[in-house]
Amino acid sequence: MKLKLNEISKSFGPVKANSDINLTVNRGEILGLLGENGAGKTTLMNILTGLYKPDSGSILIDNQLKVFHNPREANKNGVGMVHQHFMLVPVFSVTENIILGTEPTTTFNKIDLTNAKEKVLKISSEYNLDVDPNQLIEKLPVGIQQRVEIIKILFRDAEILIFDEPTAVLTPQEVVEFFEIIKNLKKAGKAIIFITHKLHEVLEVCDRINVLRSGKIVGEELPKKTTNKKLAELMVGRKVNLKTNRQIVEKGEVLLEVNNLSILSENKEPLLSNLDVKLHKNEILGIAGVQGNGQTEFIEALTGLRKISSGKISYFGKECKNFSPRKIHQLGVRHIPEDRQKQGLIGDFSLTENIILNTYYEKKFSNNIALNWSNAKKEAKRIIEKFDVRTNSEEISADKLSGGNQQKLLIGREMSRSINLLIASQPTRGVDVGSIEYIHNQIVMARNKGIGVLLNSTELDEIIALSDRIIVFYEGRVIAEFPSNADPNIIGLAMAGVN
């Protein structure tokens, strides 16, 4: 089947999510739809699957005009979508999820489960998906859940398959398997739209790439004839520096000193053993390592979230024994936690409330009885402005923001006040290219101004791009230390425990 979108437009209030979008996908083709968070990709696909109604424009399938009032009509016309957040009922079995809404039935509306399971197995083996139809969804890993979603749309005879950020939740190994699956689907003659903001993914699997920015298609590229850099520029709308400029700055006095630090787990197994770490003024110290080697515990200890078993943590030459997180914060130590949704922000709270979350008690925001909302709002507005958080109000709840904007809000909150030391954990996880560039620049600027930065990231590229010095965590120890110009391969080996 061939799909054509003609001059599609859609607004939400004053925001134009899509304007005059033209797009074509052919049989046996993978079209990459590249765009930053908030570029309008998901809106466009929700129009295509009948969840939203377009303000104007038309959808053509095999040159026939189609109007979808609801997802069922889109399904009937062969359009199926795998949503970014899976649309699966956790307590239902694989089969039940797949047949939901189009159940094969016998008398008295009874579900014909054996028939349904056979069909599921048939699709599963036809596309090499390897899914057990009897399993409960909640017992399955994310990668398999995604396959259930794929079977779900194939069960409805979808010929046009849409994947919305399919790799966002997958592990690297699952991503490789996923690429195999969509290549198989392509071979079987399906038309596929692959939505993502990851550049290397579209270059790897797509036949054609359309770039979406601010609700408009701004370019069409062929993977063989384009580059990372060019795509990034189209996506962001200006020149993007994928490398951060970092001039050499002399490092200053010691800000943070960790001596012989050990942390034991509750059943007395060592999580960290005999750690010695120093962080200087004007320095970015990168912590490299595979996740789960003690980095999280180290940062929790530094920020007062975890009790240490032995050793010493000193900020600015003073030992901080059993300091509460607030006390450490008051020293001018700022923390960007690794999971912004769990630790950094409260999703249901407004941006203003989130801005004063760790300073609400200060004179500026509180007179000990009531909060001073006008000051809080002023502060929120200032940070939103200064840190380029894209929102039309400081009163919306934080979970309405895209990941990149949430992270900018968090970084703004932590960095907009007097700051001596920054502890940044996974600062760019799940953030789009434009925001990554921005966040990296903020970190480097902070360091240039005389702040010490402790950067924890599982992305080695990020560590190498930013750090003045790199330490590698392995099984709760610092296994190696490298200068900024070290060979990434050797650092990679150290991360695997080879020294």
Place this chain on the structure above:
Amino acid sequence: MNTLNKNEIENTKSKRSKIIGLSLIFFGFVIYLFFGLGIEGQATFRLSRPTDPFALPNLILPAHSFIGLSALLIAFFGGRIIMKAPKNFTIFVALSFFLAIAAFLVWATAGKSFSLTGMLQATVVRAVPIALAAMAGIMCERVAVINIGIEGMLLAGAFAGALFGSIFGNLIGLVLAILVGGGFGFILAALVVTFRVDQIIAGVAINIFVLGITSFLTSHLLKSNPELNDAPIFKSIDIPFFSEIPVLGSVFFKHNIFVYFSIFIVIVSTYYLFKTAYGLRARAVGEHPKAAETLGISVIRTRFNHVIIGGMIAGFGGAWFTLGSVGRFDEGMTGGRGFIGLAAMIFGRWHPIGALFAALVFGFADSLQQKLAILRTPIPSEFLAMAPYLVTIIVVAGIVGNAKPPQAIGKAYVKEN
């Protein structure tokens, strides 16, 4: 981390079995102390009624030794749980509970005679409104609508049953009671599904409204026109053959249509929810409405339909109070059965069969207090009247703990466009 969790779980498990075991031993001790010491004579339980075609002999138990044995067994179970820390100790706890109740009954009946069959029959009858309220609750909550208003719907059904039953006869009265219940279901659905009013508040509003309007109408209409509050009740129908089985026949097969229909509703709704395509869709709407919507299932319509059906079931349950029981309406006569029904729903883990058994537990507590009042035990009747509510609290606080409701429960669904 994993080993840590495992150890922790093991530790808490053995700790828990110790606590439960010790409390059972203590419990057995207390039972002997309170009921066993100084009791004499025999407890006579009548199994048959004079009218039964096949009469069974009476069950006669020596009070002191029976109570002593029960107490000993309970303590033995406790010891077993401590020593062996078995995985599934609920069965022992349940058995202990059963023995405790039996011991209590023997104590109460010592030196007297008591109709066991009568009490069990009353259990079934008393379970009817609770089971029906629970079914109404299940219909609503399975599509993620909390229905606190069931109490009000029962009361509305009871009133409509009495009023219309007096005017048009009991059959039409029953149909109108069901329709009134459905009407309140519609109101609730409109409030919470369409206008997205908080579900608890909407339910409470219905309760207060119904309580107010029925009290008003009772004092202004029924009091001055007693002929409007005198409905013919449904006579009991003996099921041929089955009703002649000793004990079981009287307990299950000599009832009016309310009992039979309740069982019918339980079976049908179980089949509907877990075997049919529509049931699957309904449950999907309760668990993950957005997923249902993306598959072309209308969340709004599904919720409307089920809440209205739930209301109709509640209306039917309400009619039991008047058309199935006493034939006249009294203010607030539902006495919290709607809420107990909700507890039964949770106790039964949102499953009709489970809820039916839970309703029988509550019905048992209800009939027990009623019968014990006749035996004139030293326990004040006010305390006995608390029994059903006490059981509710114990069940909800203790046993239900980890039951999992439908995931989307209480949340309004906003359709995007």
